[in-house]
Amino acid sequence: MTALIDVENLTLQFKTDEGLVTAVDDVSFSLNRGEVMGLVGESGSGKSVTAKSLMHLNARNAVYGPKSRITLHTDEGPIDVLSLTRPADMKVVRGGAISMIFQEPMASFAPAITIGKQMVEQLQLHAGMSKSRAKEVSVEMLDRVGISDAARRFNQYAFELSGGMRQRAMIAMALSTRPKLLIADEPTTALDVTIQAQVIDLMKDLVDEFHMGIIFITHDLGVVAQTADKVSVMYLGRLIEEGPVRPVIRDAKHPYTQGLLAALPKLDNLDAPLTPVPGDIPSPLDRPSGCVFHTRCPKYLGDECRLQEPRNRMAAPDHRVACHIYSGDGHD
Amino acid sequence: MTDPLIRARNLSVGFRIGGGLFGKSILKAVDKVDLDIEKGAFFGIVGESGSGKTTLGRALLKAVPITGGEASYTDDEVDYDLTTLDGAELKDYRKRAQLIFQDPYAALSPRMTVRDIIAEPLEVMKLTQNRRDTDARVREIAAKCRLNLEHLRRFPHAFSGGQRQRISIARALVSGPKFIVADESVAALDVSIQADVLNLLKELQRDLGITFMFISHDLSVVAHTCDHVAVMYLGRLVETAPTRKIFAAPRHPYTRALFSAIPSLDPDSNDRAQKLEGEIPSPTNQPTGCKFHTRCPHVIDRCRKEEPALEQPGDGHEVACHRWRELMESMPA
Numbered sequence: 001m002t003a004l005i006d007v008e009n010l011t012l013q014f015k016t017d018e019g020l021v022t023a024v025d026d027v028s029f030s031l032n033r034g035e036v037m038g039l040v041g042e043s044g045s046g047k048s049v050t051a052k053s054l055m056h057l058n059a060r061n062a063v064y065g066p067k068s069r070i071t072l073h074t075d076e077g078p079i080d081v082l083s084l085t086r087p088a089d090m091k092v093v094r095g096g097a098i099s100m101i102f103q104e105p106m107a108s109f110a111p112a113i114t115i116g117k118q119m120v121e122q123l124q125l126h127a128g129m130s131k132s133r134a135k136e137v138s139v140e141m142l143d144r145v146g147i148s149d150a151a152r153r154f155n156q157y158a159f160e161l162s163g164g165m166r167q168r169a170m171i172a173m174a175l176s177t178r179p180k181l182l183i184a185d186e187p188t189t190a191l192d193v194t195i196q197a198q199v200i201d202l203m204k205d206l207v208d209e210f211h212m213g214i215i216f217i218t219h220d221l222g223v224v225a226q227t228a229d230k231v232s233v234m235y236l237g238r239l240i241e242e243g244p245v246r247p248v249i250r251d252a253k254h255p256y257t258q259g260l261l262a263a264l265p266k267l268d269n270l271d272a273p274l275t276p277v278p279g280d281i282p283s284p285l286d287r288p289s290g291c292v293f294h295t296r297c298p299k300y301l302g303d304e305c306r307l308q309e310p311r312n313r314m315a316a317p318d319h320r321v322a323c324h325i326y327s328g329d330g331h332d
Numbered sequence: 333m334t335d336p337l338i339r340a341r342n343l344s345v346g347f348r349i350g351g352g353l354f355g356k357s358i359l360k361a362v363d364k365v366d367l368d369i370e371k372g373a374f375f376g377i378v379g380e381s382g383s384g385k386t387t388l389g390r391a392l393l394k395a396v397p398i399t400g401g402e403a404s405y406t407d408d409e410v411d412y413d414l415t416t417l418d419g420a421e422l423k424d425y426r427k428r429a430q431l432i433f434q435d436p437y438a439a440l441s442p443r444m445t446v447r448d449i450i451a452e453p454l455e456v457m458k459l460t461q462n463r464r465d466t467d468a469r470v471r472e473i474a475a476k477c478r479l480n481l482e483h484l485r486r487f488p489h490a491f492s493g494g495q496r497q498r499i500s501i502a503r504a505l506v507s508g509p510k511f512i513v514a515d516e517s518v519a520a521l522d523v524s525i526q527a528d529v530l531n532l533l534k535e536l537q538r539d540l541g542i543t544f545m546f547i548s549h550d551l552s553v554v555a556h557t558c559d560h561v562a563v564m565y566l567g568r569l570v571e572t573a574p575t576r577k578i579f580a581a582p583r584h585p586y587t588r589a590l591f592s593a594i595p596s597l598d599p600d601s602n603d604r605a606q607k608l609e610g611e612i613p614s615p616t617n618q619p620t621g622c623k624f625h626t627r628c629p630h631v632i633d634r635c636r637k638e639e640p641a642l643e644q645p646g647d648g649h650e651v652a653c654h655r656w657r658e659l660m661e662s663m664p665a
Binding site for chain 2: 042043162163164165192193194195196197198200201219220221222223225226245246249259260261263264265266267270272274275276277280281283296
């Protein structure tokens, strides 16, 4: 396996009028080429902010922690992403080695420029292609993602495409520069379920074909089960559990992951009651001390959870969990 | 059996649109729908964007004009013809039929306290005589929705999504409705919170006898909360049945495809077989015959020419498909 990206001790705070808000708190993970990682979490968990950090793409008021380090491995050697400052250097990462697709494709395409022109522009910029070559590649790519009549679609505007088509076009655009890493932020959430299924299948085929890494950000564990090789679960900026997809979904260790799974309505047992995770997600302005989940945790142990941050433990090979209930005998 | 609370026959809603080459045309958002919602039911309407599920809900609330067919509302006290309802009777119907919206962030005024938000319908509809009555009623409803007194003094921005949705529900409940249309009411909520709001809605159905029309694109949510389900496609109702029946053995090829498109929690399931090609056609340019024929894997010539009627085989499981019997026989459930 070839390493693609290493994230170490990523901490990110935003300067706001109400003080420093912690969005990401000491998160570490790594991804190899050809791997799909599902990054799961609810609103405010820091999953999108984490992904944006990989491209050094957060707002100006973002403050990275001093120990934070993101290393992107390219054919030309490792790049220390967070140390990049000049726009010219950033270009190698943004849109070059890393592409990103978003939840709402209508908001990601410029409305008054044709799809084709936008695709060509980025290929000229990032891949140094000539205009005519860029057009060839773009039309090929549109065709590859299943857009019929690609040559005609190339000259259309985003509003002329349906939601599913737009998301396909977005994927085509993101992949045309042959990125090493694709970040997909809730790419199927705005789509109907039959279209979502099509887009998921397309993305699976493309990983095999392009042998890139994908970070798939979603709140939908079903989508993760169907796409990812490994899963990282975030809650209020902390990475609380990670591991290969099967053990994490079938034998979740963290009470939050267990709660998320229990809260999902399941089709194979209609009699099972729906069990919410009690309470509400605390505001990031008011982060709980100790374990960030302790205010809602059904397995709350008292002071230990309230005051002490749990450290990562190996529940199984490659399966990490940060929870005090495993600090006793036999679990370490 | 008593009359259903809501009865629709051939119900249609059309919108006049555009001025294209051939002048104005009609967009049929809801097309000849037959529907009975029994008293006390939790009735689910399922469909993708553009299926007409929201418009159907709005039409039954008299929020968009009904342009064809019949619709009636019958409870223990009144019997209203929804196609002609107006004046004092329409005002009275507004008390009896309410809507809960999808987005609890957009539905609540940021300038009003929670108390005022919940009290507003009482004041507008003149349901209480004085402030003391109003406050008493607001507190009673707030308690039902698990909001406490301290919450009532605050503004919506201080609340999380789940709490806001409980405020929206309290506002819908305060006039004492018998019928509530919940349009994608948990779609904007996080998974860990969603179950809490669903459980609250079920509680209200059980304790207050409220009839719910629950509009959703999320089949697993519908399966767990509704006792009856109707599936819509391009304005048509293509299948309706008690929840257990439809999930155990869906009869319409579209319903089957919808079910198989739900991403399974089992990483090893790989069911690409029944996945649908293409997308839902534009409602301004609808297919002839069966509206699903452009995407149906079992299409035959008859489907392109002749629109199937909603068949009632007598077991309460109705379906609009020319071939459902032969397909059920040839296919494992």
